[in-house]
Amino acid sequence: PDVEILMAGAYPQWDMVDLEAKYRVHRLWEAADRQELIARVGKDIRAIATRGELGASAELMKQLPKLEIVSCYGVGTDAIDLSYARANGIRVTNTPDVLTEDVADIAIGLLLATARQIPQADVFVRAARWGNIAMPLVTRVSGKKVGLAGMGRIGKAIAKRAAAFGCDISYFARNEHTDVAYAYQPDLVALADWADFLIVIVPGGQTTMKIINADVLKALGPNGMLINVSRGTTVDEEALIAALQDGTIQAAGLDVFLNEPKIDARFLTLQNVVLQPHHGSGTVETRKAMGQLVRDNLAAHFAGNPLPTPVV
Numbered sequence: 288p289d290v291e292i293l294m295a296g297a298y299p300q301w302d303m304v305d306l307e308a309k310y311r312v313h314r315l316w317e318a319a320d321r322q323e324l325i326a327r328v329g330k331d332i333r334a335i336a337t338r339g340e341l342g343a344s345a346e347l348m349k350q351l352p353k354l355e356i357v358s359c360y361g362v363g364t365d366a367i368d369l370s371y372a373r374a375n376g377i378r379v380t381n382t383p384d385v386l387t388e389d390v391a392d393i394a395i396g397l398l399l400a401t402a403r404q405i406p407q408a409d410v411f412v413r414a415a416r417w418g419n420i421a422m423p424l425v426t427r428v429s430g431k432k433v434g435l436a437g438m439g440r441i442g443k444a445i446a447k448r449a450a451a452f453g454c455d456i457s458y459f460a461r462n463e464h465t466d467v468a469y470a471y472q473p474d475l476v477a478l479a480d481w482a483d484f485l486i487v488i489v490p491g492g493q494t495t496m497k498i499i500n501a502d503v504l505k506a507l508g509p510n511g512m513l514i515n516v517s518r519g520t521t522v523d524e525e526a527l528i529a530a531l532q533d534g535t536i537q538a539a540g541l542d543v544f545l546n547e548p549k550i551d552a553r554f555l556t557l558q559n560v561v562l563q564p565h566h567g568s569g570t571v572e573t574r575k576a577m578g579q580l581v582r583d584n585l586a587a588h589f590a591g592n593p594l595p596t597p598v599v
């Protein structure tokens with residue numbers, strides 16, 4: 288293999304085998320000294336294979352003078368400096384569609400787990416409390432009001448599932464979506480005030496930074512629950528932790544956090560949160576399709592063919 292690629296984070300073995308057969312792969316995450324690796328091989332790197340949460344900074348791309356493409360294993364490209372890529376003629380690809388159903392599944396799974404306290408009930412049984420004390424009564428999901436912050440591909444898939452539970456659905460987004468019949472609510476505080484459950488599935492990045500703030504949480508209220516399957520950056524975590532501690536909201540189900548995987552330790556002490564290790568797309572089926580799409584984009588690029596899923 289003569290094309291050199293830099294990988295920002297690990298992919299499953301089936302992708303590594305294929306990538307290593309086709310390219311000279313440099314594993315940034317395994318380097319004892321990343322700067323030394325970049326200094327040594329950076330001048331020959333023509334592609335970065337990254338992951339949604341790792342992205343590619345301008346600082347990294349600047350050190351790769353022959354960089355042509357950044358292929359992201361993930362749909363969210365908020366951690367990739369797209370304006371730097373655009374300005375420097377670097378192509379960017381992502382993995383849309385293939386993960387939509389799984390992320391929508393985990394959103395509903397987290398909603399059910401949080402409201403019905405499934406993890407807590409599991410602990411209750413394992414700790415042999417059953418029969419000695421009563422399991423606390425929990426909160427119904429079916430027929431409730433679901434507020435969605437975000438109505439993109441994944442938002443629509445979540446809404447479809449929530450509708451099957453007989454829930455009323457209203458959504459916040461930058462613009463009204465004319466292809467859905469759900470009620471548009473351009474005011475996020477008003478949406479939170481209306482909703483029993485607020486599910487966050489907006490893209491990450493500057494425009495959605497901390498949009499779930501103290502005002503939104505206050506409006507969601509003491510019976511309200513927050514589900515986040517987007518990015519840690521969309522939530523003001525200080526405000527969320529305070530709201531969970533003092534009962535401003537009832538509970539939260541979270542798949543994403545700031546500083547993953549070294550998340551704020553206070554989350555681990557809270558009984559009213561259900562935690563997931565950023566695993567919305569983490570099924571064998573979806574991860575195989577994501578890896579295939581990353582490999583297809585790289586192969587198309589180096590063959591001079593149109594990219595299957597370009598972002599830039």
Ligand code: 8YV
Nearest residue numbers: 338339340360361362363568
């Ligand atoms: C991650 C994601 O990329 O698609 C996204 O935007 O956040 C995820 O699918 C996944 O954890 C792989 O790194």
